[in-house]
Amino acid sequence: MPSLVKDRRRLNRPVLVGAVLAAWVLIWIPTRGLDTLGLSPADLTPLHHWLNDVNDTVGANRNSSPFFLYFVNEIRAAVDSFVTFLQDLIAQPSYGRPVPVLGWLGVVAVVAYLSWAFAGWKPAVLAAAGFVFFGLQGLWEESMDTLALTLGAVVISLLIGIPLGIWAGLSDRFHRLVTPVLDFMQTMPTFVYLAPLTLLFLIGPASATIATLIYAMPPAIRLTAHGIRSVPRSAVEATESLGATGWQKLTGVLLPLSKRTIVLGVNQTIMAALSMVTIAALIDAPGLGKTVIKALQTLDVGTAFNAGLAIVVMAVVLDRVTTAAGDRARRTGRPSRFRRPLLAVFAVAAGVCCYLSYTYFWAAEFPDDVSIGSDLSKGADAVARWAQEDLSTATEALKNAVTYALLNPLEALLVQSPWWLVGAVAVLLAVLLGGVRAAITTAVCVALLIGAGLWQDSMTTLAMTIVATVMVMLLGVLFGVWMGRNRLADRIVRPVLDAGQTMPAFVYLVPFLALFSATRFTAIVAAVVFAAPVAIKIVADGVRAIPAATAEAATAAGSSAWQMITKVQLPMARSSLTLAANQGLIYVLSMVVVGGLVGAGALGYDVVAGFSQGQLYGKGLAAGAAIVVLGIMLDRIARASSPSKGSNHP
Structure with a gap:
């Protein structure tokens, strides 16, 4: 019943x-237009005025309030310094030099070497080709700004997220506590992070990085916890029967057996960070996102397409490399006897390329005369005109x-x-x-x-x-x-x-x-x-x-x-x-x-x-x-x- x-x-x-x-x-038919609470676009309610006053008050006390002086400003300075260091390394002038520490040749060599070492030769070729393509587009500096901001957010996200994920994997109580927080972080539209963060940290790389890591951290926590919780109970019990300590059990069993899932979490964190970094251009984050937004505001389809294509290429490269690294982490078996010598040889080759990019101008700044960015922009404009007409x-x-x-x-x-x-x-x-x-x-x-x-x-x-x-x-x-x-x-x-x-x-x-x-x-x-x-x-x-x-x-x-x-x-x-x-x-x-x-x-x-x-x-x-x-x-x-x-x- x-x-x-x-x-x-x-x-x-x-x-x-x-x-x-x-x-x-x-x-609705007889009541249409009644009690609609309509305001003109210029009208501000008392709540809006109060929020404006809060913004003004925060700005006036930013350099006098202990909360800002010893907490917020310190966090902003630390994050800003870290991101600036990465930008100086691969994107921005450093120590008065007209070129970054690592020029285009050094960056391509390091990216290719790391991709080969962790993911294999196919992802390495894809990564090298993708990064060379940024230079051919005439967007090397913008691409490196985006990469620096992404790496900064990912490193901080993983430094915080993986330990929290381990804790959530080991503790049922903490897992129940953190799950609603992660749900809220992922359900909230990404743009909503930006306004309160600018109130605390102003606009710029620091706010953009913090907004990005808020959006990118949940996958790292979730997948790390899931990987640890998915380890077979029999393996844990066997380790406990041998008298292993909690630290030995974590480092000897739980983390190695959940390595593939954790690498997947790194992959998802990178993808989320790259997506958010472009959105964070609204609060003056440097890089490709700013180029896209400016082009959209002027309806410059060609420039927006060229920068958007660079974002897609970067996303594909980072996704394929980290995915391949995760697949390799799952494999078992003895590596080839030639692997260690090859690692050493290619490391030396990458080091030589870094030296050349630091020393010689041709290896530091991507040559402008080989750029195809204008051709891509013109082609996109032509296609846009054709689409609009036909x-x-x-x-x-x-x-x-x-x-x-x-x-x-x-x-x-x-x-x-x-x-x-x-x-x-x-x-x-x-x-x-x-x-x-x-x-x-x-x-x-x-x-x-x-x-x-x-x-x-x-x-x-x-x-x-x-x-x-x-x-x-x-x-x-x-x-x-x-x-x-x-x-x-x-x-x-x-x-x-x-x-x-x-x-x-x-x-x-x-x-x-x-x-x-x-x-x-x-x-x-x-x-x-x-x-x-x-x-x-x-x-x-x-x-x-x-x-x-x-x-x-x-x-x-x-x-x-x-x-x-x-x-x-x-x-x-x-x-x-x-x-x-x-x-x-x-x-x-x-x-x-x-x-x-x-x-x-x-x-x-x-x-x-x-x-x-x-x-x-x-x-x-x-x-x-x-x-x-x-x-x-x-x-x-x-x-x-x-x-x-x-x-x-x-």
């Missing part, structure tokens, strides 16, 4: 949700269809509804989809959005987020089912999805600006491209995880391919679909501020304006908080409405 009641509630839930939405539209009809039709059929009606419903109506609908939907806890969280989030003084901008952002998430799920189901049912399709599409996840978000904006100009739709498409890979992978894995016996039984019963998909595979993969929607929504929301750079407006623009205009700092900080609140509200409803964990069955 309880299961029958539960099934009946599950069947009635879509009907009740539809009834709530229908009632919303009916009430594809304008199709792209305009697609943009108008989504804008007028989906975005404008939904935005009108959210923005022009009374605030109390939207709040009531949100709480009712939370009750129906997630229960009382989700409803309480939603009510608190609605109150916080109202208190932030950015209700209309929040509703505009919510409309774009919902439209983008719907498009993500359409792609997720379409390609995910195809990949889940077809191994060949999976092998073809998955590398494309990997590239989409590896590529920094800014790079997506370049071609879409050329195709769709600076509009809300451009931001939506960029968010879809950023979020779709993870949704597609989750759906594909969910479809593939369905027991073969079930699929064979449906086939034996005479089910067609369409019946198999709609009656068996999708219903049984419902938990994967819910997870895909949840992750897709979070990824879409993390692109809100990027959308603010290309005409999306709303909260994304408020955050960007807060960085660039001092009088709007408080509003930008409140907008960042509003993005977090939206993410928490939507995430909690999606999580609460998902089926029970561990089952794909309806």
